[in-house]
Amino acid sequence: MGSLTRKEVEYLKAVFDLTSNRDLASSLDIANNLGVSCATASETLKRLSEKGLVIREPWKGVRLSELGFKEINKIVRNHRVFETYAHKVLLVSLNEACECARRIEMYLSEEIVNSMCRILGHPKKCPHNKDIPRGIPCCVRE
Amino acid sequence: MGSLTRKEVEYLKAVFDLTSNRDLASSLDIANNLGVSCATASETLKRLSEKGLVIREPWKGVRLSELGFKEINKIVRNHRVFETYAHKVLLVSLNEACECARRIEMYLSEEIVNSMCRILGHPKKCPHNKDIPRGIPCCVRE
DNA sequence: AACCTAAGTTAGGTTATACCTAAATTTAAA
DNA sequence: TTTAAATTTAGGTATAACCTAACTTAGGTT
Numbered sequence: 457m458g459s460l461t462r463k464e465v466e467y468l469k470a471v472f473d474l475t476s477n478r479d480l481a482s483s484l485d486i487a488n489n490l491g492v493s494c495a496t497a498s499e500t501l502k503r504l505s506e507k508g509l510v511i512r513e514p515w516k517g518v519r520l521s522e523l524g525f526k527e528i529n530k531i532v533r534n535h536r537v538f539e540t541y542a543h544k545v546l547l548v549s550l551n552e553a554c555e556c557a558r559r560i561e562m563y564l565s566e567e568i569v570n571s572m573c574r575i576l577g578h579p580k581k582c583p584h585n586k587d588i589p590r591g592i593p594c595c596v597r598e
Numbered sequence: 599m600g601s602l603t604r605k606e607v608e609y610l611k612a613v614f615d616l617t618s619n620r621d622l623a624s625s626l627d628i629a630n631n632l633g634v635s636c637a638t639a640s641e642t643l644k645r646l647s648e649k650g651l652v653i654r655e656p657w658k659g660v661r662l663s664e665l666g667f668k669e670i671n672k673i674v675r676n677h678r679v680f681e682t683y684a685h686k687v688l689l690v691s692l693n694e695a696c697e698c699a700r701r702i703e704m705y706l707s708e709e710i711v712n713s714m715c716r717i718l719g720h721p722k723k724c725p726h727n728k729d730i731p732r733g734i735p736c737c738v739r740e
Numbered sequence: 741a742a743c744c745t746a747a748g749t750t751a752g753g754t755t756a757t758a759c760c761t762a763a764a765t766t767t768a769a770a
Numbered sequence: 771t772t773t774a775a776a777t778t779t780a781g782g783t784a785t786a787a788c789c790t791a792a793c794t795t796a797g798g799t800t
Contacts, residue, residue, distance in 0.1 A: 461756095461757070461758090463757075463758065464757095482776075482777085483776080483777060483778085484775095484776065484777080492758085492759070492760090493759075493760065493761080494776075494777065494778085495759090495760075495761080495762095495777085495778075495779080495780095496758070496759055496760070497777095498777065498778055498779085499758085499759090499778085499779090500757090500758075500759095502778090503757090514766090514777080514778075515765090515766055515767065515776080515777060515778080516767095516777095542710055542713075546710055546713035546714065546717075547713060548707075548709050548710055548713060549709075552707060552709050552710070553710075555707070556705070556706065556707045556710055559702075559705035560701075560702040560705045560706065563698070563701035563702045563705070564698065564702065565690075565694060565697070565698045567690050567691075567694050568684055568688055568690055568694070568695075568698055571684075571688035571689060571690060572688065575688075603785095603786070603787090605786075605787070606786095624747075624748080625747080625748055625749085626746095626747065626748075634787085634788070634789090635788075635789065635790080636747075636748065636749085637748085637749075637750080637788090637789075637790080637791095638787070638788055638789070639748095640748060640749055640750085641749085641750090641787085641788090642786090642787080642788095644749090645786090656748080656749080656795090657747080657748055657749080657794085657795055657796065658748090658796095659748095
């Protein structure tokens with residue numbers, strides 16, 4: 457429905473990162489990750505669970521819902537494709553590329569990102585050596 | 599100081615456009631342009647004048663301050679360079695390019711835009727045939 | 741010169757995001 | 771079983787954006 461705010465994206469990214477090992481991300485971990493109080497984190501996560509983006513197990517932690525994963529995976533793809541393109545093709549410093557990617561990641565369109573991805577030859581890793589999520593049907597046939 | 603909000607950028611763009619002919623843009627013109635009430639426009643313009651981005655002549659209208667012009671000119675350049683690049687190099691439809699440009703224009707960095715501009719050969723016009731503000735020292739020597 | 745009317749502004753209210761501290765509450769470990 | 775740490779709730783603040791209704795001003799008409 458209503459699209460995500462910048463902060464909500466930050467929270468989802470934190471959940472995404474923190475649950476790469478473990479099953480659940482705790483409010484405290486997320487609070488530390490984002491530099492806010494535990495109460496604020498808890499509150500925002502509650503809102504995100506009401507929007508259906510995370511699954512909350514009260515007093516335990518949160519994980520991404522299917523919808524939440526789809527959303528944030530797309531944004532992570534946007535970030536990593538863009539920063540790779542900016543660094544490799546536009547010849548901008550990696551730092552600069554990453555900073556700009558962070559600001560625009562949630563506003564980039566699939567068409568533009570897929571086009572950059574194609575030009576780059578569908579890279580599997582960003583310059584930080586992190587995985588670039590596959591685009592379907594950009595990198596992979598349906 | 600505090601950077602611009604998206605809405606503030608919209609207001610500055612409206613002032614930019616509306617004052618291309620005339621000296622002052624009225625609250626009503628801006629309100630119509632943005633689809634808000636006159637009261638809301640007046641209020642926001644007051645805030646922008648407190649931030650030093652527009653010069654307000656109460657009961658008459660507003661114009662961009664030097665700072666406001668510098669800010670919005672940069673954003674307009676970002677928009678037009680990006681949309682040109684997306685259309686010409688990334689081969690995305692003009693509509694798509696413009697839409698995405700609108701969303702990211704205020705977050706693009708100078709380095710990235712200058713790099714796109716260089717690759718395009720420092721074009722003077724965007725695909726809508728509007729002027730692309732010169733980058734200094736990108737398009738023009740200082 | 742007084743007087744309308746349209747344009748512009750102010751006053752007061754609403755909603756939403758995003759933060760906080762302090763006070764509960766729950767879980768789990770000693 | 772007690773207690774400490776983690777978590778949540780309650781209650782509060784600030785800011786951005788919007789609104790309607792009431793008021794003010796400027797400028798053209800008589």
